[in-house]
Amino acid sequence: MTSMTDTALVKHFTDVRERTLKLIQPLETEDFIIQSHPDVSPPKWHIAHTTWFFERMILKEFKADYEEFNPVFDFLFNSYYNTIGPYQPRHQRGVLSRPTVEEVISYRASVNEHVLRLLSESREPEIQQEIEQLVNLGLQHEQQHQELILMDVKYNFFVNPLFPTYTKREELPAVGRKESNFIPFEGGLVEIGHNGEGFSFDNERPRHKVWLEPFKLAAKPVTNGEYLAFIEDGGYEKSEYWLSDGWNVVKDNGWKAPLYWMKDEQGNWNIFTLSGIQELHTEEPVSHVSFYEADAFSRWKGKRLPTEAEWEYASQGIAIQGNTMEKEVYHPMPAEGDAQAPLLKMFGDVWEWTASAYSPYPRSKPLEGALGEYNAKFMSNQMVLRGGSCATPASHIRETYRNFFPPDKRWQFGGFRLAEDRE
Amino acid sequence: MTSMTDTALVKHFTDVRERTLKLIQPLETEDFIIQSHPDVSPPKWHIAHTTWFFERMILKEFKADYEEFNPVFDFLFNSYYNTIGPYQPRHQRGVLSRPTVEEVISYRASVNEHVLRLLSESREPEIQQEIEQLVNLGLQHEQQHQELILMDVKYNFFVNPLFPTYTKREELPAVGRKESNFIPFEGGLVEIGHNGEGFSFDNERPRHKVWLEPFKLAAKPVTNGEYLAFIEDGGYEKSEYWLSDGWNVVKDNGWKAPLYWMKDEQGNWNIFTLSGIQELHTEEPVSHVSFYEADAFSRWKGKRLPTEAEWEYASQGIAIQGNTMEKEVYHPMPAEGDAQAPLLKMFGDVWEWTASAYSPYPRSKPLEGALGEYNAKFMSNQMVLRGGSCATPASHIRETYRNFFPPDKRWQFGGFRLAEDRE
Amino acid sequence: MTSMTDTALVKHFTDVRERTLKLIQPLETEDFIIQSHPDVSPPKWHIAHTTWFFERMILKEFKADYEEFNPVFDFLFNSYYNTIGPYQPRHQRGVLSRPTVEEVISYRASVNEHVLRLLSESREPEIQQEIEQLVNLGLQHEQQHQELILMDVKYNFFVNPLFPTYTKREELPAVGRKESNFIPFEGGLVEIGHNGEGFSFDNERPRHKVWLEPFKLAAKPVTNGEYLAFIEDGGYEKSEYWLSDGWNVVKDNGWKAPLYWMKDEQGNWNIFTLSGIQELHTEEPVSHVSFYEADAFSRWKGKRLPTEAEWEYASQGIAIQGNTMEKEVYHPMPAEGDAQAPLLKMFGDVWEWTASAYSPYPRSKPLEGALGEYNAKFMSNQMVLRGGSCATPASHIRETYRNFFPPDKRWQFGGFRLAEDRE
């Protein structure tokens, strides 16, 4: 038993679990219940599901005589683990008023107490390590849902004509717009993927060789101003920039701009944010675009999206800091003018779409059992995003981290950065 | 100014508005928000919409300098009045967490106060009469939504695997089952429809002549036990009993029994009620069947449904009393064995499907303006039901009252009574 | 055995069956196969199904040792008789290239021969009468499908950008437009329905009493010119004229005019006909409108549609002649200016929507067995039309005939005539 580890883990556990409670403080009871789109989940579901994850994956497996809080919760709060059993259909999470928010908070408290007690008990080192790994996984899982809570509350508030505000925000300092330059990379036979030290998801492993042709990567993400030029040039009306599937999505949904962009009666663009409706700032990174839009913009610009291998290789060695969840801005911010680093904003602000379909790494091995469903089964029809956003906890971001969404999804904080071939 | 009338109206206003608040007392805040089916509405919406009806149809029309509580409410709480303006789509009523329940209750209080003040002011008798008629209409409207609240809460609770309970109920006394007999009527040239004394909806007027062939009407509604025999005889598997549209609905939805019937693992039937899951009582009137099911049962039995003219003619002179909302049972009850009246349970317990499509009476005139949309525009693809249910306020029931639903709807307390031709 | 009847029946059989072949003469083999909308059927299916009707309802029932032409045809060419067995889904009739048209024509010839042989055999009078009634039913059935062939070919040709022509037509004589006047009727206790002499469908029987208030009926159907005024007055943009269901249909389908109306680049209206695209003639009866459009026009005009009882009562004694299928114009024609009859065009030209939902007559009895499915099972969500059209065989029209379509259907030759209450 390494009590040092334990102490750090207990603190991490407490911190992450409390952070979730802090995130939901601005919400009214009513806000916890709604699901305004099949892709979003009610906040109540998130706080119950993250708790169920600890109960089901750890307490029920390792705690002798553990009695579940409520046997129906296995049905209500299992997200998608078919090997565990049937579950409430995802698009029907918003039809459930019970358990109440208060009951779910009690559920959290009860599970927290049991997990902490479990961690404090002594046992064989191997088992203890296994438990600690699972607790870490549960916390990484909870951090994913912290970001989802912010994404989902934003969407739920947006569809309400009253446009509720999640948090007040100081007016951001105006920052002079900076032209983006491209940083050259040699490429060659490089290595990407997680080397196994510290936490990583199964989909980031193993570290492996990839051949890269010489390329260049933009110093910073595409901004609202640059994206506006695409719109004003008729980008959403010209099929030649678009993938076939993307063009169908544009036509079927009447897309004319990123999600949350709103044109007022005078023709001025505003953006809905977690701090309400705000003027469009041209120098902020564009956000809430789909892969299809990122891809179409790139083609219009005569550039392309980077592959995830290019992105990761370019990011190697860059410090993980930036506009992350802890800043509590919950909105991408303009790049500062005179930064020293050649690549700006690789971490935080917006997840960056890559040109890479989400697929298994060579020789990868999904986890055993139900947890094997965590990542591997989603490896079709999705694209990889990298880098973390203004809604991602800093401790959740890694240069090897592979986020993924279907190419038409826009409610995540998703932007992009251009790349091009080097002659 | 007839202050007598005023006093009675003020009392009626206060009673009805308070009854709504009494109905929602058992609900948790979370219960107010959900819409588990496009046909149902969140309870919060009902309590706001009934208030909006008074504000929009009366205060804004008759109160000088009235300032609306919140200008967005015209969009949020207009149900379907196209002539007033655009509104939140019906199937999207459940995506709105704000305004909160508390704010909506304040809205009620504010509008109540203004309406009472308006009623107390003196003005020209004609205007006063118009206002009083509209207040009466608003209260009849609110009573319709009282029944809808009960219907919708029942449905919302049913889709939740926790099966919440709205109200506790004493075990009902077991009552010996009584065979139904048929009561003969002569028919001929009869009159139906409202004669204009007291309140009526525009769709009940004018009183008019109808020719009826001699017929018989069952002394009481079809019971669960009788309906069970239809099920056990393969009624849901034999197309020959069903209208073509009805058969498609049965196949598409996999119907095998009325809504809320649940077969347990031992093969016993239970029913979900507002008091939770209960054993099926064979002598209770069957409820929550669609027109298609009522019609199919009738054909299986070699009988038919009565027309609305037959039903109304037969009901003339019967006292309006029975198992209505005020009994707070919220569930149909068995017929008492030795009742004197030849026709039992014409009012209360279950709405009774008729064979009549919902269409305008000869020489009928819808109300002017937006209120013309109240009834008339729904006169296609709907069938008439008569008599009121265990969820209908007694003061809302009339022998001329025409309730209507599309033939496939089952979440209302809808049963039926058989008829046959007299030789 | 009454050989007179036989001879007439044999001639009628031969005439009707040959008329179908005449109707399909203008078609290419390719035209027989397509189904451009779930509501229409491929012409090949019509000529096979009408044959199957004789084979299945008569030959298989009454002809000893009859061997069916092809056992799979029971599946392929049963339309909707669930009591007979499963069948090719209606919307999938157009995915079948085999049997070829040639094979289906052979099938017709074979069944014709067997039917004629059956009719020529001597047997007990009762059986013989039953067979003759069924042959008559089969011929009335075939006449319905003759009209359907014209309706369906018209629709199939319309969706083809080449706009094929079914038949050439002489330019119609220009006819001076005549204002419509209203003819008064007393009403009272009248009788409608078929009295049982000669052929009738089960849905037309029995003759029965109906009470009618005094009313007036327009002398002729509403014309294209009158309907155009409704369009130009914004009829399709103003919700107040429309039933709620109808308004949804208008919005969902973007209706701006009747089916087959086409606005050219200069803003002139043309109409697609079975003789190709033609200029809109303002004095022709408007056709290819839904019940919703007929109803909305009436409300806009301050009138109403007649009930089917009013229509039938008014038509009693009028000779059945007019612009019917035999004229081979296949398009409604203007009313002649100086006609003697007070009511013009009651029969032929366009089916006329009534205000009556399609429901069973008092004391009606559907046929026994599979044929009971012929009419009765469609008695929900449909409206009655009366009078026959330019695509209806004259010998198929009766003043008691009840045609019916769902209120949103427009591909039949459906127009309407106004009515109003008499003061």
Added chain:
Amino acid sequence: MTSMTDTALVKHFTDVRERTLKLIQPLETEDFIIQSHPDVSPPKWHIAHTTWFFERMILKEFKADYEEFNPVFDFLFNSYYNTIGPYQPRHQRGVLSRPTVEEVISYRASVNEHVLRLLSESREPEIQQEIEQLVNLGLQHEQQHQELILMDVKYNFFVNPLFPTYTKREELPAVGRKESNFIPFEGGLVEIGHNGEGFSFDNERPRHKVWLEPFKLAAKPVTNGEYLAFIEDGGYEKSEYWLSDGWNVVKDNGWKAPLYWMKDEQGNWNIFTLSGIQELHTEEPVSHVSFYEADAFSRWKGKRLPTEAEWEYASQGIAIQGNTMEKEVYHPMPAEGDAQAPLLKMFGDVWEWTASAYSPYPRSKPLEGALGEYNAKFMSNQMVLRGGSCATPASHIRETYRNFFPPDKRWQFGGFRLAEDRE
């Protein structure tokens, strides 16, 4: 002008165009018209579209004063080239009876004549080369549609309860089943992609480096017998083998076996083929499986699918011969027992699903103009297949050829071969 090339090209042009006519010889006129699924096209459309491709891409661009055969054909027979103009929606190709098959054959003859005349004219070498490249592209395009004709006819015939036969086929010789072995490959830094000599599509270029870990590839594709074991082990009922999207497809469509597998009443498996219904041969390669099924089988077997780079690298140097379209078997055949080659059936028989999403090669450049839409715009939500099938012309197959389909499609002749990591 290199007349040698011309002569070969003229012969190739004539051969390919005639082969299409040979392929449609067994069809009845009716068979040309139907579209039994949105994914399939009527054979008439294929023979018109391939002709339109030559007319639109070559004759209209290079032939002075060329008058198009019919101006509406640009709308009717454009497949998906948005930059050319609007077109008949894909799922509506089967609603068009006109132009007739005969007219389309005339269209072919006319365009053929013009193309041959164009090729025979002398002009500047650069332009001549451009034309020849486009003619070659048009022929490769036509060969793709030859395979599509066979795929689509097969599907159209399968949905017809008469199960028509496209071609008679001799009973295949029974062949002893051979266990599959795995062939080891070193991998390392290899090259794949087309080097630009001879014809290739833009999506196969440029040749580029890829790093491969050591791997093994199965000597032959998975057989019906092996796949049957997966079915019998409950493969279609166990979610753990399936990608999440795949599992949804399985449940939504009720898949229990590959497309065209039919279980008879005795529980024996048969397969529908272009030669009718035949007994399942266990030693034939399994065909008509989706990517999801191939992937699930691999996981069940403890193996995986090869990447397209592994597949292409392993295929380098293997002669392109096998069971291709010219054999006129149109069905995959068992592997011969004692073949010398270590890898059997890499070309012909069945297209082989790979683990690779369809995405652009490094530094790839789509064609200019409308032809840039040929391949590049489909690079999302599709998986790569390699090797050609029994319905692919031999001259159309290359080791670098990238076929692609969405992961749920099964109507192509799609099978797969297993791979595994080398320790």
